[in-house]
Ligand SMILES: C[S@@+](CC[C@H](N)C(=O)[O-])C[C@H]1O[C@@H](n2cnc3c(N)ncnc32)[C@H](O)[C@@H]1O
């Protein structure tokens with residue numbers, strides 16, 4: 244278990260209603276949710292230090308800033324407490340300096356990579372936080388589905404684009420993913436990370452990755468049973484995860500996709516679906 248207890252942020256109510264009822268394109272989002280014009284960031288939770296459990300930075304110590312609100316509704320989302328509007332009263336608008344203060348406290352004042360996740364953290368105004376954090380020696384990695392781009396992507400250390408496969412019930416907009424990469428430019432290291440539950444997801448990952456041949460690809464087996472918020476200690480379906488993991492490794496090898504990296508969600512193997520790890 245990471246040393247410091249998670250810092251739960253459950254005070255405050257939203258200044259305005261930003262309920263997202265389903266998938267939207269970036270343009271809609273800009274019109275409906277003017278969050279990018281505001282200074283405060285909607286924070287669901289800040290926790291750590293823990294290890295990054297997924298993808299390119301797996302195993303690396305990090306502090307998470309999880310924002311509230313998402314333009315998607317993936318059928319298997321493991322972070323619904325940061326997505327569904329019924330939890331929005333638990334999301335607290337925070338100033339960049341307040342967030343940095345929490346991050347500093349959790350990391351013992353020692354700079355590390357801060358992971359921005361959500362929800363979709365790309366709908367938040369992160370430019371100021373990133374600028375201030377970098378001045379203090381912190382780096383920033385962003386986890387996003389690639390539906391919304393921001394100019395501040397170019398200030399990241401790592402941009403993790405996780406286009407959603409068919410099993411999610413969402414429709415991936417490849418042009419939006421391209422726009423994210425253009426916004427990032429030469430700044431961060433950009434990578435692709437796909438959740439794979441079945442053959443259709445695998446095909447989607449392979450075809451989408453082929454459109455971005457310069458990006459490293461990370462594949463992770465889907466975790467089927469996100470428990471309802473409040474029941475995070477529920478047992479995970481470890482057998483199911485292991486079965487899909489083994490199947491996915493077999494698939495990658497038999498299809499000769501030798502550039503791919505296949506990884507489990509390490510934090511799920513250690514701590515299950517608990518929040519704040
Ligand atoms: C909770 S999401 C938040 C960031 C962003 N909205 C996104 O989806 O990339 C963080 C990562 O968890 C992955 N994820 C969510 N639910 C999952 C599940 N049930 N099994 C495996 N990975 C999952 C997402 O695909 C994404 O890569």
Ligand SMILES: Nc1nc2[nH]cc(C(=O)O)c2c(=O)[nH]1
Pocket residue numbers: 293294295296297307322360361386510520
């Ligand atoms: N340890 C840990 N690693 C993670 N990698 C991506 C996560 C996320 O929910 O975005 C996550 C998370 O919630 N915990």
Ligand code: SF4
Pocket residue numbers: 313314315316317320321322323326361362363388
């Ligand atoms: S895009 Fe990410 S946070 Fe949003 S619903 Fe899908 S997995 Fe959850």
Ligand SMILES: [Mg+2]
Pocket residue numbers: 321322
């Ligand atoms: Mg997670």
